Amino acid sequence: MFKKMVAASAAKSPWIYHINTGSCNGCDIELVAVLTPRYDAERFGFKLAGSPRHADIVVVSGPVTSQSKERLIRTLEQVPEPKVVVTLGSCPKSGNVFKGSYSVECPVDKYTHVDVSIAGCTPKPEAVIEGLYKAAQILKEKREAMNK
Amino acid sequence: MIPFLKVALSNLFKKPSTRNFPAHNVEAKPAYRGRISFDGEKCRNCGMCVKVCSPAAITRTEIDTPEGKDIKFEFDLTSCTFCGMCQDFCDEKAITLTDDYHMVATDAKDLISSGVAHITVPKGKLVCGDDCVYCTLCAKKCPEGAITVDRAAKTWSVDHDKCTKCGTCVSACPKKTLSFEDPKPQVVALDSEKCVYCTLCAKKCPEGAITVDRAAKTWEIDTGACILCGKCIDNCPKKALSFKDA
DSSP states (O other), X not given: OHHHHHHHHHHTOOEEEEEESSOOSHHHHHHHXXXXXXXXXXXXXXXXXXXXXXXXXXXEESOOBHHHHHHHHHHHHHSOSXXXXXXXXXXXXXXXXXXXXXXXXXXXXXXXXXXXXXOSSSOOHHHHHHHHHHHHHHHHHHHHHHHO | OHHHHHHHHHHHTSOOSOOOTTTSOOOOOTTOOOSEEEOTTTOOOOOHHHHHOTTOXXXXXXXXXXXXXXEEEEEETTTOOOOOHHHHHOTTXXXXXXXXXXXXXXXXXXXXXXXXEEEOOOSSOEEEOTTOOOOOHHHHHOTTOOEEEETTTTEEEEOTTTXXXXXXXXXXXXXXXXXXXXXXXXXXXXXXXXXXXXXXXXXXXXXXXXXXXXXXXXXXXXXXXXXXXXXXXXXXXXXXXXXXXX
């Protein structure tokens, strides 16, 4: 009974951790815009967590620079299971215009399984909401599978 | 106190400023650059979009068909910067960046826009007629940089190895003087000095178009029956046969 209550509330409160791996800041601004009153992702329970240890959904932006690669792996390790990884924009998925650069070690797929990818450069806030909503559904499924 | 109260009261009866997004779809602003749509019917495979794409998000795969070529264009939206250069540079307006921004997928394959262009490659070479005014427009438009025009010296030349016969120059020419010439009709010709009248060519000809008289040392070909297959040329032991312009 108590466990069910926790599961039901956790499904309605997915916490996001945002990691920037060398992004141009465009996607980061749009993600923050999603949390403002105009788009208000908190309607679905999304809340920006300060620490990866508190997060359910990890949003990755940027083309994974050599400097941030280690940090990305370390951060992803700290996120407790079940976790959902969302890539924001073109960069983390392919490197975008930076692909082939000596200092870029994309895609994120090399280091972790990507559950949802949001395309766009940058994605419109509405597309980000759509992606996060999809991620929350995947998170719910993963948690149900884990609790069985 | 009073103006402050006015604002407070008016805000109390205002609708919330939050957009009720998933319940009510929000249209993108005009000229928004979203999901790419590609019309293969219009494309003529000049390759300009591939050249101008800075993140190299466009891939072409060529498949040979009896009529010409089938070319599959794939636009990887997870690689695209949505700069719109491919759309701007497409002379045929085959590429459009639509206002569809709902580009969310769990599988990256869903984020690839693709289309197939059916291309008929002209057989003849590119030629320039007498009406040329040496405006250099064809050279500027050529995606391969195969055309060289010297305005001062009034010369026009094309590198046939580089030319892909896409036809961009033909439609760009203001004088309509560029064209692909018809391939010249050819015939099989004999070098009578090399021929030993062995009759091998006559035996190998699938149409029976060649008659050779060993005793009289004559060689004749019925050009109407000849299908220019080249079997006689390949089988001639003395290499006395060849294709020649009629």
